[in-house]
Amino acid sequence: MSGNRPTTLLAELTYRCPLHCPYCSNPLAMTGAEAELTTEQWMRVFSEARELGVLQLGLSGGEPLARKDLEVLADHAHRTGLYTTLVTSAVGLTRDRATALRDAGLEHIQISIQDSDPGTADRIAGMRAAHIKQEAAALVRELGFAFSINAVLHRANLDRIGEIIELAGSLGADRLELANTQYYGWAFENRRALMPTRDQVERAQAVADDAMRRYRGRMQIIYVLPDYYEAYPKPCYGGWGNNYLVITPSGQTLPCHGATHITTLRFDNVRDHSLDWIWRESAAFQAYRGDEWMKEPCRSCPRKAVDFGGCRCQAFALTGDATNTDPVCTLTPLRSVIDRALEEATGEPDYRYRYIHLESARNQSGALP
Amino acid sequence: MALTPASIPSLWRLARLNFDPVRQQHVLLYPEGAMMLNESGAAILELCDGQRSISEIAKILDERYHCDVLADVTEYLSQLEEKEYIRVG
Numbered sequence: 001m002s003g004n005r006p007t008t009l010l011a012e013l014t015y016r017c018p019l020h021c022p023y024c025s026n027p028l029a030m031t032g033a034e035a036e037l038t039t040e041q042w043m044r045v046f047s048e049a050r051e052l053g054v055l056q057l058g059l060s061g062g063e064p065l066a067r068k069d070l071e072v073l074a075d076h077a078h079r080t081g082l083y084t085t086l087v088t089s090a091v092g093l094t095r096d097r098a099t100a101l102r103d104a105g106l107e108h109i110q111i112s113i114q115d116s117d118p119g120t121a122d123r124i125a126g127m128r129a130a131h132i133k134q135e136a137a138a139l140v141r142e143l144g145f146a147f148s149i150n151a152v153l154h155r156a157n158l159d160r161i162g163e164i165i166e167l168a169g170s171l172g173a174d175r176l177e178l179a180n181t182q183y184y185g186w187a188f189e190n191r192r193a194l195m196p197t198r199d200q201v202e203r204a205q206a207v208a209d210d211a212m213r214r215y216r217g218r219m220q221i222i223y224v225l226p227d228y229y230e231a232y233p234k235p236c237y238g239g240w241g242n243n244y245l246v247i248t249p250s251g252q253t254l255p256c257h258g259a260t261h262i263t264t265l266r267f268d269n270v271r272d273h274s275l276d277w278i279w280r281e282s283a284a285f286q287a288y289r290g291d292e293w294m295k296e297p298c299r300s301c302p303r304k305a306v307d308f309g310g311c312r313c314q315a316f317a318l319t320g321d322a323t324n325t326d327p328v329c330t331l332t333p334l335r336s337v338i339d340r341a342l343e344e345a346t347g348e349p350d351y352r353y354r355y356i357h358l359e360s361a362r363n364q365s366g367a368l369p
Numbered sequence: 370m371a372l373t374p375a376s377i378p379s380l381w382r383l384a385r386l387n388f389d390p391v392r393q394q395h396v397l398l399y400p401e402g403a404m405m406l407n408e409s410g411a412a413i414l415e416l417c418d419g420q421r422s423i424s425e426i427a428k429i430l431d432e433r434y435h436c437d438v439l440a441d442v443t444e445y446l447s448q449l450e451e452k453e454y455i456r457v458g
Binding site: 005007008050051052053055056081083085107108110146148174175216217220 | 382383385387389390392396401403453456
């Protein structure tokens with residue numbers, strides 16, 4: 001096993017969310033409020049995470065503000081010494097709650113925006129939320145939080161990347177994450193509707209490069225590459241079980257949020273085990289640690305020290321075997337599955353919106369609520 | 370931008386210098402990331418208060434370590450400025 005300590009924990013506090021974004025990374029089968037960890041269980045987990053070496057905590061979801069105890073959890077996280085980020089849609093971020101979170105020691109708020117155009121933003125969110133985000137951004141600035149904006153990019157908004165950057169700048173963000181969609185969870189389900197064209201990707205890259213130079217020193221811009229259009233896979237979280245962990249609302253502990261795609265693994269739960277044991281000893285965390293598991297072409301490839309063979313979850317989702325090279329890699333014949341997916345990038349998107357209960361998802365598909 | 374002995378560095382508003390009792394090591398924390406620091410790196414960053422110039426920081430460390438560190442301090446802070454963890458006025 002690795003002697004590394006994790007640096008980052010993403011705590012998915014709940015799957016409940018007022019938005020229905022079709023690119024959500026949450027799994028298709030989501031548990032409801034009744035299955036969520038309790039306040040005390042999350043507090044124990046945060047303490048154990050700090051003792052294990054975690055420095056960064058993301059309070060995420062779903063929409064973490066759906067948890068009434070969010071302020072209590074943020075306070076506890078701060079006391080343990082964790083640098084804490086709230087990852088939110090901003091729906092429900094009232095002045096009272098934001099002030100309480102600041103007083104609890106929360107340092108950083110990341111608000112998602114869906115588009116620069118309010119109409120299309122609301123269409124992708126499946127909810128009228130664009131105006132709420134503008135007000136919340138002003139509140140976050142006023143209260144002195146470190147402030148990031150995250151925008152997920154896909155075929156329907158990629159051509160407005162310039163306007164999205166300007167919007168983030170005008171809202172006063174310290175940081176902007178421009179994240180091309182990664183195809184996990186609902187995004188994988190909606191891949192055909194979300195996939196941009198190569199022309200779009202190339203134009204967007206030029207706009208992002210230019211903005212990074214213009215905004216330097218004022219707003220840090222992070223551009224997450226559209227990995228399907230890359231020649232080599234992404235170095236997913238520095239390798240499996242190396243520095244990152246995710247805990248789902250019901251306590252399942254994952255090496256990354258896409259890991260539930262790998263149906264051959266069984267992920268242990270913080271209800272049954274300490275976080276230390278899960279990190280060091282559990283079979284799932286050891287499964288693809290290091291490079292012993294690798295096959296060719298990864299095994300003899302010098303790039304294995306750079307990208308660790310790419311993403312295990314993507315390898316499983318697209319090839320059925322998590323020990324295969326991430327098919328994004330052009331050094332593997334498996335790449336053909338990615339090239340075929342790129343050809344799907346055409347036409348008017350028809351989204352399958354994110355709902356906790358699949359039955360209602362099917363009924364509402366394609367329609368604004 | 371190139372840093373000079375007259376540059377006045379401060380930590381990025383979003384960055385926090387911490388001592389991690391688990392690793393027994395200083396760390397620079399910022400949104401979505403952490404940079405592990407060695408002793409000399411931490412000693413430099415502790416002095417970046419938005420008041421002192423790089424030459425003043427180097428002078429304090431010269432006296433502490435009995436050697437000329439101005440070039441090393443300038444180089445180190447330039448690297449962090451490149452990553453936007455340091456701002457200069």
